[in-house]
Amino acid sequence: MKITNPTMKKLLVYYQEMAMIGRIKAVLDWDLNVNLPPKASQERAMQSAYLAEKTTKLWADKDFRKTLETATKIKTKLNEDEQAMVRNMEHAGKFYLKVPSEIIIQKEKVASEAFMFWREAKEKNDFSIFLPSLKELIKIDQIIAKHLGFSENPYDALLDQYEPGLKASYVKETFDKLKPELVALVKKITKSKIYQKDSPLINGQHHYPRPEQERLGRFLMQRMGYDFQAGNVSVSPHPFTIELSRHDIRITTMYKDHDFRDAYTSFMHETGHALYEQGVNIEYENTPLEGGVSLGIHEALSRFWENMIGKNLGFLHFMMPVFQSSFPDQLYSVSEDEFIRLFHIVKPSFVRIEADEVTYSLHIILRFEMENELISGKLDPKDAPARWRQKSKELFGIEPPTDSDGILQDVHWAYGSFGYFPAYAFGNLYGAQFLASIKKEVDVDEELRNGRLEKVHAWLKDNIHQYGSLYLPKDLVKKTTGKELDYKHFVQYLNEKYSRLYKL
């Protein structure tokens, strides 16, 4: 890939400085989550803010803006790669270029106060403490949406920030079809004769030493094809994947002493993210095509590995002796059936982050519906707690006993991050459609039963990873699977697997 157009060359110089600062900041962020001593947090925040300010200045640079405008004007004369680069720069810059800086500053101010109020409200189970902040943040996000521009719904402008091109009407249409299918499946599972809510293996009786959990996780990473020469794994309270440079894609994980499943799934989830970044065409290095294209595609891949591979019945058959050799006393007498069931406990609950593969999307649907109503102005924030309880009842059959377990459970709204959640559920849908396509070419179940992950990884690399940010999510799905996104793949995947497991 050679860039010859002089405007594009100039644009790339700007991009590369932005990317350089971004990656230096990523080192600070990684370190913040993995190593930072408690007393250093304020100074680290100042260091990060210093770099963020440098980035903002670059986006505001007059010559840069002119260069990007010129690139936009000549876009049709550019080749496919170059066009995508300009599109990505326009998208990344929307927030900086279209939203007045006083509004960005105001949002930061309100959000940092909102976080304190949210925390207090959650602790005291008193939504009224958070209400004024929530109102203000919704108003600010409505103003931001206006500046960003939208045709139907202000919420569209916010969704687009996280998943380019995603529209609320399309999300609603999709979720309206998905919802009854999931609700019905959950009901069937919980009524199954062999339904179990828990297991003596994970209820606190047994201790699973961390060094063994780590050994097992590294074994998985290696089999998945992670390049240990270009990244590493550490521990942090909330697992994440981060790019410190093109050849430094790190993951983190966490360990629970009495449950080995969390580390297992987070190793696979984060490595799924990392394989995407490690697999991008090396020619895209230092261009706006170099990273994964969107939150949705990233979650598609990470959740694909976590659930569709990691919880594949054949792969769990392969993994059981590995787990047994790591925890010989604890798992001495476990049957394969019991072991597999551990990874498929379905429980309607009100806590998103502990949700299983089946109920997870319902938690997202609840948040999407709430956000859509709040941002479009249909729901008064003061009525939000009641609305949350009502929806919870509808989706899970249960109401959270307190607002702390309900509307106050997630921190995201306190940050003003509206529009973020739907990409997660779309990740599940993308992933199931990818799986259906892979199965046309690869005998996935046979491969996994023998612990072989190469062919699956190769398919993802050839069809998704390598393209980086060249294609928008929608186009990528069509190019890769030959069809528009269809939620039915996901429903079919769940129904088949859980019908077999729970003899439905």
Added chain:
Amino acid sequence: MKITNPTMKKLLVYYQEMAMIGRIKAVLDWDLNVNLPPKASQERAMQSAYLAEKTTKLWADKDFRKTLETATKIKTKLNEDEQAMVRNMEHAGKFYLKVPSEIIIQKEKVASEAFMFWREAKEKNDFSIFLPSLKELIKIDQIIAKHLGFSENPYDALLDQYEPGLKASYVKETFDKLKPELVALVKKITKSKIYQKDSPLINGQHHYPRPEQERLGRFLMQRMGYDFQAGNVSVSPHPFTIELSRHDIRITTMYKDHDFRDAYTSFMHETGHALYEQGVNIEYENTPLEGGVSLGIHEALSRFWENMIGKNLGFLHFMMPVFQSSFPDQLYSVSEDEFIRLFHIVKPSFVRIEADEVTYSLHIILRFEMENELISGKLDPKDAPARWRQKSKELFGIEPPTDSDGILQDVHWAYGSFGYFPAYAFGNLYGAQFLASIKKEVDVDEELRNGRLEKVHAWLKDNIHQYGSLYLPKDLVKKTTGKELDYKHFVQYLNEKYSRLYKL
């Protein structure tokens, strides 16, 4: 401490940005040594270079230079703190402000090639491969010395970069008196009837598990008074201490499987550095007074903890049961005598980095004499290997069998770092003088015999740490100990201890 002078206020704003960039760069450097995956080294070098360039630009900023010039002019009207700040800025900026940038760039170029030639020369044991680079680097450093300015000897200008105010004539005078004392002591020790070169405890028969070495190291850090809320400890091939921010002073260590002494001494050495930085007056934060004042004082403190505390006979008496509980099988039958002797094996050798407390300074004296002759032009670089062998014979009684073990052993000259070594030996001298002063107020041996380090730490904090970079090394020693530096304290310390140990 309140800064009211407008010039000083302006100067501080510049300083704070330089310090901010320096600390962000420190995060990158720490990560480089502790975590960086192999394939990411080139990109990390670019990230560091990007920040280094930003710093150079700040030093070159016209308004900054004018501000510093104004501050220099009004210096006599400023208070003590402010005067020291201006002095430190002048000193830190000397290299940037006085040396033309083309010479800095030329040195960087020559040094990066020199490193390759040095490595090849060392591998092939062929000094002639490195000779042209060495010649060129000496020439460049002579030019740099001219720009920096000196009255007697160009080497003075280089020494001053590492230890402000240190002069070659003074170093020579001191070393000329120290040298025969050390040579005589080493001879006496090696001729002692109870002299031993080795021990079955550390010759590879026993394995000392790393987790236990780490546990023991953390125990030491805690006793020394290290603030774990404002720093942490990691592993790196070469141990170091680094300041990532005022409340984030990290150390690293290394472990040897068959010898517990290396980790023990590096824990104490690096924590000694860290206590200095953690103990600086908090009011100096974000001013040019905030760090330790020089390499020499830093090494004085680190080597003080490593040798004068860590290898104190009473403290080793206290530590022996701790070691035995960590390594119960390996140390089951060790006697206290044998245990203490382990830390006092004196061996004339040609390898500096493995040198013991007694011979270490002789290695530095050798390097100082070589550098002084090379930089002042008295010694032709082509005759340097023969001169090295001759000096080695004189100081240690042995000649290195090859140039790789002799003149090519250290990397420092390949970096063009002339003037760096002497501060290490001066550290030993400062440290012994501090110890003599502490002993006037504290019963050090009694305290250490009971494992109590608080009083020693408190003395160092009150008399040295808190002052940060307020006083120059020479003035600090006088203020703290009441006298000019006297090498005899060090000689006396060694003679007393080793006479007792080796029954001389």
